[in-house]
Structure formats: C-alpha cells, structure tokens
Amino acid sequence: xxxxxxxxxxxxxxxxxxxxxxxxxxxxxxxxxxxxxxxxxxxxxxxxxxxxxxxxxxxxxxxxxxxxxxxxxxxxxxxxxxxxxxxxxxxxxxxxxxxxxxxxxxxxxxxxxxxxxxxxxxxxxxxxxxxxxxxxxxxxxxxxxxxxxxxxxxx
Numbered sequence: 001x002x003x004x005x006x007x008x009x010x011x012x013x014x015x016x017x018x019x020x021x022x023x024x025x026x027x028x029x030x031x032x033x034x035x036x037x038x039x040x041x042x043x044x045x046x047x048x049x050x051x052x053x054x055x056x057x058x059x060x061x062x063x064x065x066x067x068x069x070x071x072x073x074x075x076x077x078x079x080x081x082x083x084x085x086x087x088x089x090x091x092x093x094x095x096x097x098x099x100x101x102x103x104x105x106x107x108x109x110x111x112x113x114x115x116x117x118x119x120x121x122x123x124x125x126x127x128x129x130x131x132x133x134x135x136x137x138x139x140x141x142x143x144x145x146x147x148x149x150x151x152x153x154x155x
Contacts, residue, residue, distance in 0.1 A: 025106030028082040029150055030066070032100055034089035038063040041086050051084060052076035063088045100146040108135050108151040115139050120147075 035041035042065040045051045051067035054077045058064075067084045070076030085102065105111040108126050116122065119142045126137030126149065133153030140146055 026103045026111060026149075028101065029104035030083040030085045030102040032085040032087055032102060032148070034087050036089065036091060038065055038086050038088045042067060045084055045086070049084075054079075054083065061088075100148055102148040102150060105149050105151050108137055108149060111149055112137060112139075115149075126151075 033041070042053065045067055046053070050069065052070055052073045052075075053065055054068045054073070055066040056064070064085060064087045067086070068076040068079045069081050070079050103111075112122060112126060120139045123138040123140060123146070126135050128134065129136050135151040137149040137151075138146065139149070
C-alpha cells in the first residue's frame with residue numbers, strides 16, 4: 001500500500017475516533033509537554049505566548065504547571081480554552097513519550113469503547129487519580145501516539 005494511501009486511511013481513522021468520542025462528550029482538555037525544569041519551561045511559554053499559570057501540582061520530586069490564555073490570571077482560570085500542561089520528566093531526551101493530547105470526557109466507559117472500536121489500544125484500565133474523583137485513562141492510537149483521557153468528578 002502506498003504511503004499516501006496509508007496516511008489517508010490513518011487520517012480517516014483518527015477523524016472517526018474524534019467523531020465517536022465527540023458523541024461521548026469529548027473535548028480537547030489540554031496538550032502536555034515535558035521538561036526537566038518545569039518552572040523555567042513555564043516561564044518560556046508565559047513570555048512567548050502570554051499564558052498565565054492557572055494551576056500547579058507539586059509533590060516531592062514532581063511538579064506540573066498548567067497554563068492558559070487570558071488577560072489576567074483570573075481570566076485564564078475561567079477560560080474554556082485547552083490548557084498547556086508542563087510536567088516534570090527525568091531528561092530532555094526527545095525520545096521521551098510524555099508529550100500527548102489530553103481529552104476531557106464526560107463518559108469514560110463510552111469513550112474507551114469508542115477508542116477500542118476505532119483501533120486504539122488502552123494502556124491499562126482507567127483509574128482514579130488519588131482520591132480526587134478524577135478518572136484518568138491512557139491509550140495508544142493506531143500510529144503509536146499516546147493520548148490521555150480525563151473525566152472530571154460528577155458534580
């Protein structure tokens with residue numbers, strides 16, 4: 001099969017996946033990059049793109065900073081735009097698979113079913129993040145890209 005045909009088929013598969021997850025209430029939640037120096041990388045994105053810090057998760061040996069667009073920090077926190085997330089990683093080796101899409105979903109089970117039906121492979125069962133009520137699922141698309149699913153707690 002020619003490369004252009006393979007790309008067209010892959011593109012059609014991704015489009016079907018996105019359409020089927022949209023039916024399950026999916027939206028682009030964030031895009032993540034990794035860095036050894038998370039704070040310095042966040043400052044780069046703030047200076048280059050005017051992003052504001054909207055959240056920070058800090059634990060021993062771990063830092064993750066979430067950024068978003070807005071005229072002020074409060075406006076960025078209220079923004080419905082997809083966030084830029086910078087997560088700590090062990091090295092700046094470009095082979096690191098940390099950068100990936102993150103989709104917010106309203107029905108994890110339906111989204112997992114759609115991912116599998118479209119040819120994706122779950123990297124494990126979706127699980128709760130700590131005791132937050134947030135459910136996280138990870139999958140690999142047919143091209144080998146890692147994608148994260150996040151279902152916020154029911155309110």
